[in-house]
Amino acid sequence: MDKIRIRGGRPLKGDIPISGAKNAALPLMAAALLTDQPLTLTRLPDLADIATMGTLLAGHGVEIERVRSEGGQGRVTLTAKQITDTRAPYDVVRKMRASVLVLGPLLARTGTAEVSLPGGCAIGTRPVDLHITGLEALGAKIELKDGYMHARAPNGLVGAHIVFSKVSVGATENLLMAASLARGETVLANAAREPEVADLATCLVAMGAEIDGIGTSTLTIRGRDRLNGTQHAIVPDRIETGTYAMAAAATGGSVHLLGADAQALTAVIDALGPAGVTFTATNRGLKVERANGLHGIDVMTEPYPGFPTDLQAQVMALMTVAEGASLITETIFENRFMHVPELLRMGASITVHGASALVRGVDHLTGAQVMATDLRASVSLVLAGLAASGETTLNRVYHLDRGYEALEQKLAACGADIERVRE
Ligand code: UD1
Numbered sequence: 007m008d009k010i011r012i013r014g015g016r017p018l019k020g021d022i023p024i025s026g027a028k029n030a031a032l033p034l035m036a037a038a039l040l041t042d043q044p045l046t047l048t049r050l051p052d053l054a055d056i057a058t059m060g061t062l063l064a065g066h067g068v069e070i071e072r073v074r075s076e077g078g079q080g081r082v083t084l085t086a087k088q089i090t091d092t093r094a095p096y097d098v099v100r101k102m103r104a105s106v107l108v109l110g111p112l113l114a115r116t117g118t119a120e121v122s123l124p125g126g127c128a129i130g131t132r133p134v135d136l137h138i139t140g141l142e143a144l145g146a147k148i149e150l151k152d153g154y155m156h157a158r159a160p161n162g163l164v165g166a167h168i169v170f171s172k173v174s175v176g177a178t179e180n181l182l183m184a185a186s187l188a189r190g191e192t193v194l195a196n197a198a199r200e201p202e203v204a205d206l207a208t209c210l211v212a213m214g215a216e217i218d219g220i221g222t223s224t225l226t227i228r229g230r231d232r233l234n235g236t237q238h239a240i241v242p243d244r245i246e247t248g249t250y251a252m253a254a255a256a257t258g259g260s261v262h263l264l265g266a267d268a269q270a271l272t273a274v275i276d277a278l279g280p281a282g283v284t285f286t287a288t289n290r291g292l293k294v295e296r297a298n299g300l301h302g303i304d305v306m307t308e309p310y311p312g313f314p315t316d317l318q319a320q321v322m323a324l325m326t327v328a329e330g331a332s333l334i335t336e337t338i339f340e341n342r343f344m345h346v347p348e349l350l351r352m353g354a355s356i357t358v359h360g361a362s363a364l365v366r367g368v369d370h371l372t373g374a375q376v377m378a379t380d381l382r383a384s385v386s387l388v389l390a391g392l393a394a395s396g397e398t399t400l401n402r403v404y405h406l407d408r409g410y411e412a413l414e415q416k417l418a419a420c421g422a423d424i425e426r427v428r429e
Pocket residue numbers: 028029030032103104130131132133134135136137138172173174175176177198202315316338339340
């Protein structure tokens with residue numbers, strides 16, 4: 007298994023191109039199942055999760071033509087002329103939870119779908135009850151058997167008024183796609199407002215669906231009998247943007263994040279200002295700099311437009327070297343502090359009380375051998391390694407490859423001493 011070796015202590019300086027958002031790309035790829043015409047997505051990042059979604063869709067009979075190019079500028083054309091198989095097998099779903107996003111489109115297009123339950127996940131139990139009850143409200147019959155969701159809607163789905171009991175990105179996306187091919191009007195209340203949800207809705211509109219309230223917590227969808235193909239550019243990755251912003255801040259550097267969308271990162275920019283990090287929106291993206299001291303701040307994760315849970319591990323790594331204390335509270339996922347023991351091994355001072363972590367800033371971290379069990383936790387250890395003195399070796403690099411395109415290249419181009427060690 008590959009490792010990443012970092013010799014820390016160098017301020018990051020330079021330009022970093024921001025890739026298309028993984029979490030927008032995955033539901034957009036699943037949306038190809040809704041039409042027999044080609045759907046072309048541009049700014050497609052080159053990531054393991056994108057390849058996994060490709061494998062899953064190919065299994066359903068989708069033809070895939072992919073052009074890879076550097077810097078998140080890839081493109082894919084997906085054509086689901088015919089759905090040849092409606093089963094999403096355990097082997098793929100267990101690797102990537104976002105596989106569950108094929109449930110709504112398969113069911114809406116063909117009237118049937120069998121999707122494996124995702125099962126355990128490193129960052130908590132992550133149930134799919136909201137996906138199931140939402141689709142049932144549209145008239146589907148869903149049975150749980152042999153570890154699979156067996157969904158049927160032989161007479162098609164029918165619009166309904168759905169109030170989510172909890173904000174869920176994935177459930178909102180599954181229901182948006184299903185409702186686009188349902189008869190009549192669907193209202194999704196307490197819907198997720200994440201920019202990736204809005205990106206999907208925008209693409210569905212280009213495919214012929216009628217959707218009001220994009221970007222708000224109430225989405226009204228008037229379904230169509232058929233949807234058409236289109237071409238759509240995936241939004242820039244706000245989590246990648248926030249990650250590199252924090253890497254610059256952790257090393258006392260200055261980076262220009264090309265193509266970044268500052269607006270999608272408002273909560274992060276507002277939080278990090280008082281910590282001593284300066285953000286300047288430019289016509290090419292977002293400049294981030296930390297010239298002076300770094301100060302402790304309190305952060306609580308929330309659904310968008312709040313501070314994203316996908317940047318919680320990174321902000322914690324940043325706070326380990328800030329002056330003073332910082333309280334970091336995770337409200338979205340239980341068990342999302344697996345980076346804490348690894349950060350402790352690098353000399354951080356962190357105490358976890360339930361869903362909160364009290365971080366007392368230390369003068370410096372020291373390099374160590376570390377490993378992590380999920381994507382964002384892994385990248386937080388890269389940030390810690392960049393800020394630490396000495397050498398850090400990160401094991402289980404495959405987590406990073408799921409969500410960060412060309413991570414070592416992007417950081418090395420800004421002066422980081424980082425390399426992948428292939429084994
Ligand atoms: C998506 C993102 C993930 C991010 C998360 C929260 C993708 C591919 N992944 O994941 O990176 O961390 O949003 O911003 O976009 N829940 C239920 N029942 C359900 C569904 C969810 O209780 O049926 C709970 C979850 O356990 C969690 C919370 O709702 O506590 C939010 O989860 P959700 O927004 O659904 O996350 P994902 O869509 O899986």
